[in-house]
Amino acid sequence: MKRIFDIVSSFFGLMAFGWLILLLTVAIARDSPGPGLFAQKRVGKGERVFVCYKLRTMASDTVSAASHETPRSAVTRLGAVLRRWKLDELPQLWNVLKGDMSFVGPRPCLPMQEMLIEERRKRGVFALRPGITGLAQVQGVDMSEPERLATIDAAYAARRTIWLDLKLILQTMTGRGRGDRVA
Template sequence: MKRLFDFTASLVGLVCLGWLIGLLAILVKRDSDGPGIYAQPRVGRDGAVFTCYKLRTMHRTTVSAASHETPASAVTALGRRLRALKLDELPQLWNVLKGEMSFVGPRPCLPSQTVLIEERGRRGVLAVRPGITGEAQVQGVDMSDPVRLAEIDAHYVKNRSFLGDLTLILQTVAGGGRGDRVRG
């Protein structure tokens, strides 16, 4: 049921919001040098690496690192707004449609975040598809504390349900969580 929901909702989302994703990508490109859509390797289900898509919110020259390791000065003016409204995540509808991600699940991390990958592996978190949003994000927990994050992700995996996922989606849409924070 979860995959059917993910597929259907992401297809509808892409059809209805494709114009917005395109417009925002153009605005991002006009706002700063570089592509409008950012592609980055992330760790997915069973530890497989996939290409995750987002609207670019940082300057093109920013080193690829976890958000909490990136200085706030790396985020563009438009990027701050996109991140605050969580619009930078819209291109991930394509990842959901392809089956690499789900709407709800543990946020996919970078392959370089080995401690988080190990902690998630130990707790069985890598057995599920990563999500656009998740329990940890709604609680405001980011990847700067890999052990705590893996514990919350494991709690989600153990207790996940379709109704619980819908609740997390609604909490995210209503402004739950603070998104990926950058270094102050």
């Protein structure tokens, strides 16, 4: 049921917002040097590494690191707006359609975030597809707290339902999903 919801919703989401993704990609490329679209390796279901797509919100020469380890000065002017409204996540609809991600699940981490990977491994979190949003994001917990994050991810895994997913999506859309903070 969840996968069917993901496929149908991401397909229609891409149809509805494809024009916006294209427009923002061009705007980002004009606002600061570098491409508008950003691709980064992330760890997904079964600890499989996949390429996650986002709209670029940081300077293109920013070192690849977790958001909480990245200086606030790396975020571009337009990037700050995209992050506030979560528009930088729109290209992840493609990841959802492909099956790398789900709308709701643990946020995918970087392969270098070894402590978070270990905490998630201990709690069986990698049995799930990562999500665009999740219980931890709505609660304001980001990747700077690996043990706490993995515990909340495991709690989501234990009680996930389509109704909980819809509630978390609605809470994210109305401003509760804060995303990862920068340093």
